[in-house]
Amino acid sequence: MTRIRSLKKIRVAVAVLVFALFLLTFLGHGKTSEVLSETLLFFQFVPSLIQFTLMPITPPGSSGIVRFTKTCTACHLCVSACQTNVITPAFLEYGVSGLLQPRMNYLKGHCDFECNTCGHVCPTGAISPLSLRDKKRVQIGKAFLNKKECIVHVKKKHCGACGEACPTHAIIPAEKGLVLFPTMKIEYCIGCGACERACPTKPRKAITVTANPVHAKAEKYIPKPLPVLNYQDEEFPF
Amino acid sequence: MEYSLQGGVCQNSSRKTCYKVEVPGAKSLKKTAVHELVLESDVLINIPVLKNHRGTHLTIAMKNLMGIVWDRLAYHSNDLDQCIADFCLYKKPDLNIVDAYRVMMKDGPQGSVPGNAVLKKTLLISEDLVAIDAAATKIFGMKPEEVRYIKVANELGIGNMNLNELKIKKHVIS
Numbered sequence: 142m143t144r145i146r147s148l149k150k151i152r153v154a155v156a157v158l159v160f161a162l163f164l165l166t167f168l169g170h171g172k173t174s175e176v177l178s179e180t181l182l183f184f185q186f187v188p189s190l191i192q193f194t195l196m197p198i199t200p201p202g203s204s205g206i207v208r209f210t211k212t213c214t215a216c217h218l219c220v221s222a223c224q225t226n227v228i229t230p231a232f233l234e235y236g237v238s239g240l241l242q243p244r245m246n247y248l249k250g251h252c253d254f255e256c257n258t259c260g261h262v263c264p265t266g267a268i269s270p271l272s273l274r275d276k277k278r279v280q281i282g283k284a285f286l287n288k289k290e291c292i293v294h295v296k297k298k299h300c301g302a303c304g305e306a307c308p309t310h311a312i313i314p315a316e317k318g319l320v321l322f323p324t325m326k327i328e329y330c331i332g333c334g335a336c337e338r339a340c341p342t343k344p345r346k347a348i349t350v351t352a353n354p355v356h357a358k359a360e361k362y363i364p365k366p367l368p369v370l371n372y373q374d375e376e377f378p379f
Numbered sequence: 380m381e382y383s384l385q386g387g388v389c390q391n392s393s394r395k396t397c398y399k400v401e402v403p404g405a406k407s408l409k410k411t412a413v414h415e416l417v418l419e420s421d422v423l424i425n426i427p428v429l430k431n432h433r434g435t436h437l438t439i440a441m442k443n444l445m446g447i448v449w450d451r452l453a454y455h456s457n458d459l460d461q462c463i464a465d466f467c468l469y470k471k472p473d474l475n476i477v478d479a480y481r482v483m484m485k486d487g488p489q490g491s492v493p494g495n496a497v498l499k500k501t502l503l504i505s506e507d508l509v510a511i512d513a514a515a516t517k518i519f520g521m522k523p524e525e526v527r528y529i530k531v532a533n534e535l536g537i538g539n540m541n542l543n544e545l546k547i548k549k550h551v552i553s
């Protein structure tokens with residue numbers, strides 16, 4: 142009888158532990174998990190657990206997860222060369238065989254638009270050396286805007302942090318009642334994570350990047366011509 | 380003293396060089412951290428470049444003052460327009476000069492193509508932040524009420540956005 146009771150206790154304890162971990166994974170994008178992962182080594186798997194269910198984002202030039210994991214030797218030259226520290230060693234995101242292979246971690250930084258260093262330091266060709274022009278068009282992931290979290294959509298007050306950070310004009314304001322609502326033009330998005338980094342919502346980011354398992358090519362933004370204003374240039378408008 | 384010897388220097392703000400201040404009478408920006416150069420200075424001259432902005436319609440004199448605080452993300456998460464106006468309650472520049480010579484009319488603040496920059500060859504000078512912002516909106520063919528932070532600042536009594544009530548001297552230099 143006592144043995145059964147103790148077994149039950151263990152079962153309850155395990156259930157509580159699993160539930161706690163389950164809850165912690167939801168904090169993965171917040172500051173709490175960042176602090177935890179930096180202070181306690183033991184908890185470093187917490188942000189990784191959420192990523193484990195999602196696919197990791199591979200650096201631009203790797204052309205896809207399958208090719209990348211086959212050719213990468215996890216030498217970490219790209220990790221140390223990365224200027225924005227966005228390339229970090231993976232834990233279990235690529236599975237056990239892909240332990241310590243680099244991935245893009247947008248909790249740490251974002252991929253700089255004017256940089257192609259990782260491809261040029263890679264010795265095995267896992268990240269192929271792209272010219273800056275080609276790299277600016279490689280779509281490694283796609284940003285997704287959660288309108289239930291976004292400050293502008295919820296509070297109807299201006300924010301614009303993501304649109305300010307976006308280098309490819311993939312986040313375009315749509316004006317409605319003098320408020321500028323951010324809207325996605327997904328064809329221009331390259332998945333650099335600048336918007337995710339800039340987003341001020343807590344504990345979850347309103348805009349997050351999901352991986353492209355095979356990299357695609359983004360379209361180039363060509364703006365419409367300027368509208369003609371009513372006043373003449375020689376006079377003062379005010 | 381160090382800075383004055385160097386002449387003109389571009390200074391980036393960091394957590395170490397910014398100090399906490401309280402903003403009296405503010406609605407949403409009650410506390411913020413300001414760069415030491417602004418705290419030490421006798422005279423503050425604000426020289427913004429006029430341009431379009433994705434988040435707040437336009438970047439002019441008041442929006443330019445976001446550059447002297449440390450935590451700009453706090454502005455974004457906590458009613459951006461109100462925060463921009465609130466900061467002027469703490470400190471107003473002694474002189475504002477809006478550089479509207481070559482104006483980015485679209486796709487700001489990053490900019491996309493050189494064609495979006497139009498030569499307007501205008502310079503606006505004023506002591507009143509709100510008045511200069513109101514005048515600059517007219518260059519874009521907008522009304523001052525359409526840019527919310529100007530409207531909020533006008534209601535807070537930081538300046539006057541009604542251009543009819545102001546004396547504006549207009550000079551043409553040929």
